[in-house]
Amino acid sequence: MYEELNTAMSRDESISMLKKEVHELAVKDLRPISLQLDKMHPQEVCEKGSPYYEAHKKIKQMGLHRMYTRKEYGGLESTPEEIHVVLEEVSWASMGFGGGLGVDMCCMAIITLTNDILGGSVSEMVDDIVTPWLEDDEGKYHGCIPWVEPEHGSDIIGACHLPDELIVGYGLRAPVRMDEEGDFWVLNGMKAPWTTSGPTATHGAVIVNAPPHESIADATLAFVPFELEGVRKGPALEKLGMRDEPQGEIIFDNVKVPKEYVIVIPGLWKSLGGTILALLNAGMGALYTGLGRAAFEEALKYAKERVQGGRPLIEHDTMKMRLAEMFMKVEACRSYSRAAVSYSHEKVFKETEMDFPHGICFACKAFCTQQAFEVASEAVQIHGGYGITKDSVVEKLFRDARMGLIMDGCNRVLTLTAGWNLQEAYSLE
DSSP states (O other), rough: OOOOOOHHTOOOOEEEEEEHHHHHHIIIIIIIHHHHHHHHHHHHSSSSSOOOHEEEEEHHHGGGTTTSSSSSGGGEEEEEEEHHHHHHHHHHOHHHHHHHHHHHHHHHHHHHHHHTTTTTTTTTHIIIHHHHHHHHOOSSSOOOOOOOTBBBTTTHHHHHHSHHHHHHHHHHOSSEEEETTTTTEEEEEEEEEBBBTTTTTEEEEEEEOTTTTOOOOOOEEEEEETTSTTTTEEEEEOSSOOTOOBBBEEEHHHHHHHHGGEEOTTTTTHHHHHHHHHHHHHHHHHHHHHHHHHHHHHHHHHHHHOOOOHHHHHHHHHHHHHHHHHHHHHHHHHHHHHHHHHHHHIIIIIIIISSOOTTTHHHHHHHHHHHHHHHHHHHHHGGGGGSSTTHHHHHHHHHHHHHTTTTSSSSSHHHHHHHHHHHHHOOOO
């Protein structure tokens, strides 16, 4: 276990115990299952009886999926420090399981958050969807956030923040759209194959294009139980990394969603969309801190064991420098991502504020994923020939790290959006 530099957290017995318990789960169960799934065909990972479901069952048996949900709903209402500890430890074992846990929690947190903001007007959704999910300790329910489409990826980020006159120029190409029909909203279209947990999820907080269908910014949220008629799933995606958490397309063919499961407020997407992405990005910073730490620890262990030039690698001064640089990057990620998780958590769940500077979290995700990628790359380099073999842990970590530069927003676009945000929100007074 790493040395905790935050003395207040190191003296907190409850946090220390939580860290120990989740790390034991990571070592005993999550990492071994993760490595097993990484070598399987993507469709096999999704099939009944796959070890994948056992991993998520163990996560739910510890109640970790309840962290974001307030106690009045039956959740844990965990502190930002506790949330960060859990996300880091889970992703130390498996970035895939960490990402799956993240979208599962956020999907349901969006419902309770919406209920709070709208004065209890979506309580039926809470009873129908959130309560059974909170009570689940068998892994029966899993949420996801079908966000992007084959024709709209980074466009969605711009739609949360840019002026309307610029967004109109993006065009509107084959979105998942909804149209009114009696007591229902009818959904049609397809979400992209890189929807995290798409093949295994039971519910989705689906971003859909709403009337008048004039712009990509005409977006809102529909909470869709995937058991509804007309919901279909494509094959699990054959992909580079995070092979332990399936991704795949979700198709909506005249899916009738009850109106009480859809949020229809003009202009809502500008604030709610950016807020959701900020929460996800802050969490991504924490997750990739865990991956970076895992890569650093593998490199440190190997450097102590591997003998070259008549002595262990770590006794060579240049190796000491390389490991120190890796350590600095991981610690910087932990510091920034803890701050971003705490900041966004306070704004969203305590103050129910939607219009805070989201760019702080976007920049956190871009920074932490880039640093984790560099640490993982250096870990492969330190391992030499062993680092590029399929039996090497660092080989998997490197592939998983590469995914992070694109997931939940391409880093270039997120950084640009953070720049727009800073221009407006950063005060020099």
